[in-house]
Amino acid sequence: MNKVDIAPLSDWGLRTERPILISGPCSAETEEQVLLTARGLKEYTTAQIFRAGVWKPRTRPNTFEGIGVEALKWLKRVKEETGLLTTTEVANAQHTYEALKYGVDILWIGARTTVNPFTMQEIANALEGVDIPVMVKNPINPDVELWCGAFERLSKAGINRLAAIHRGFSSYGETMYRNAPNWQIAIEMKRRQPDLPVICDPSHIAGRADLLKDISQRAMDLNYQGLMIESHPNPKKAWSDAKQQITPKQVGELVSSLTLRRMDPGNNGFLHQLEELRSEIDRLDNELLDVLNNRMKVVERIGQCKKENNVTILQSGRWDKVVAQATAAAQSKGLSEEFTMKIFSAIHQESINKQTRIMNE
Ligand code: PEP
Ligand code: MN
Numbered sequence: 542m543n544k545v546d547i548a549p550l551s552d553w554g555l556r557t558e559r560p561i562l563i564s565g566p567c568s569a570e571t572e573e574q575v576l577l578t579a580r581g582l583k584e585y586t587t588a589q590i591f592r593a594g595v596w597k598p599r600t601r602p603n604t605f606e607g608i609g610v611e612a613l614k615w616l617k618r619v620k621e622e623t624g625l626l627t628t629t630e631v632a633n634a635q636h637t638y639e640a641l642k643y644g645v646d647i648l649w650i651g652a653r654t655t656v657n658p659f660t661m662q663e664i665a666n667a668l669e670g671v672d673i674p675v676m677v678k679n680p681i682n683p684d685v686e687l688w689c690g691a692f693e694r695l696s697k698a699g700i701n702r703l704a705a706i707h708r709g710f711s712s713y714g715e716t717m718y719r720n721a722p723n724w725q726i727a728i729e730m731k732r733r734q735p736d737l738p739v740i741c742d743p744s745h746i747a748g749r750a751d752l753l754k755d756i757s758q759r760a761m762d763l764n765y766q767g768l769m770i771e772s773h774p775n776p777k778k779a780w781s782d783a784k785q786q787i788t789p790k791q792v793g794e795l796v797s798s799l800t801l802r803r804m805d806p807g808n809n810g811f812l813h814q815l816e817e818l819r820s821e822i823d824r825l826d827n828e829l830l831d832v833l834n835n836r837m838k839v840v841e842r843i844g845q846c847k848k849e850n851n852v853t854i855l856q857s858g859r860w861d862k863v864v865a866q867a868t869a870a871a872q873s874k875g876l877s878e879e880f881t882m883k884i885f886s887a888i889h890q891e892s893i894n895k896q897t898r899i900m901n902e
Pocket of ligand 1: 745
C-alpha cells in the first residue's frame with residue numbers, strides 16, 4: 542500500500558483516551574428518538590461522537606431506507622444541545638454534499654461502498670479540497686486491498702484525518718456472528734498503516750446484543766483505539782438492526798466493564814520477563830526455519846529422483862499419509878487439527894512448487 546499521510550486523532554478535536562466511543566442509533570428515525578439517544582449517551586457514557594444513519598443501505602427493498610436530508614437537521618440539533626460531534630454514512634457524492642452542507646463533523650463510508658472503487662472515487666472527488674475526518678469501514682468481503690484502496694483514494698483527495706472501522710465480513714450460511722470478524726485482516730491493515738486509528742464496530746460483527754461485550758473486550762486487547770456501538774432508547778422497536786442495539790445506559794455499563802490493558806509494559810520485572818520469553822520465541826522461530834530449510838533440501842533430492850525416474854510429482858496416497866501422521870502426532874502434542882492442516886498444506890504446496898521447478902529445469 543502506498544504511504545498514506547495520517548493525522549493523529551488529537552487533530553479531530555477529541556480526547557484520545559481509549560476507547561474513543563462512537564454511539565447512536567443504526568438509523569435516525571424521528572427527531573425525538575435521535576435527541577433521546579444523544580441525551581442518554583451524554584448522561585451515561587463517555588461517547589464523544591454521535592452516529593446515526595440517514596441514508597440506509599438495506600439488503601432488500603421495501604424496508605426502511607432512512608429519513609434522508611431531514612434527519613441531518615436533527616444531527617445539527619444533537620451537536621448544539623449536547624456538544625457531541627456528529628457522523629453519518631455517505632454512500633455517494635450527493636450524500637457527501639448534503640452532509641457537508643448541514644455541518645456533519647465526520648463522515649463514514651459503509652462496507653457496501655468501500656467495496657466499490659467507482660463509488661469510492663466519486664466520494665473522494667466530492668471531498669477534493671474539503672478538510673473533514675473520514676472513517677472507512679472494511680469492505681463486506683475479506684479483501685484488505687480494497688480497504689487500502691479506499692484510504693489511498695481519500696488520501697489523494699487531500700483527506701488526512703482518517704480512521705478504519707472494523708465491522709466484520711459477510712459469509713454464507715448461519716454463523717455465530719452476523720459478520721465474521723477475521724481479526725487478522727484488521728491487524729494486517731494496522732501493520733500496513735501503523736498510524737491509522739482502528740475502531741471496532743462490535744454491533745455489526747455480532748448482530749446481537751449479548752455478544753457485544755466479548756467482541757469489544759477483544760478489540761481492546763488488540764489495542765484498537767475506539768468502539769462504534771449502536772444504541773437506541775428502545776432497541777426492540779428500532780426500525781433497523783433491532784437485535785444488535787442496546788440502550789445508552791447499557792452502552793455506558795458495557796464500556797465501563799471493559800478491562801483496559803496497558804500498551805506500554807512499563808519498566809519493571811514484567812518487561813524483563815517479556816524480553817526473555819521473546820528471545821525464546823526468536824530462538825524457536827530460527828529453529829523452525831532451519832527445520833523447514835532441511836526439509837526442503839530433502840524435497841529437492843526427491844524431485845531429482847522423480848525426474849530421473851520420470852514419475853509424477855503428486856503422489857496423492859503419500860500426501861494422505863503425511864497428513865494423517867501429522868494430525869495424529871499434533872493432536873498428542875495438543876495442537877489443533879485445523880492449525881496442523883494449514884501448516885502442512887502450506888509446506889506441501891511449497892514442496893510441489895520446488896519439485897515443479899526441478900522437473901522443468
Ligand atoms: C451501519 O453502521 O448502520 C451500517 C449500515 O454499517 P455497515 O456499512 O457496516 O453495514
Ligand atoms: Mn446498523
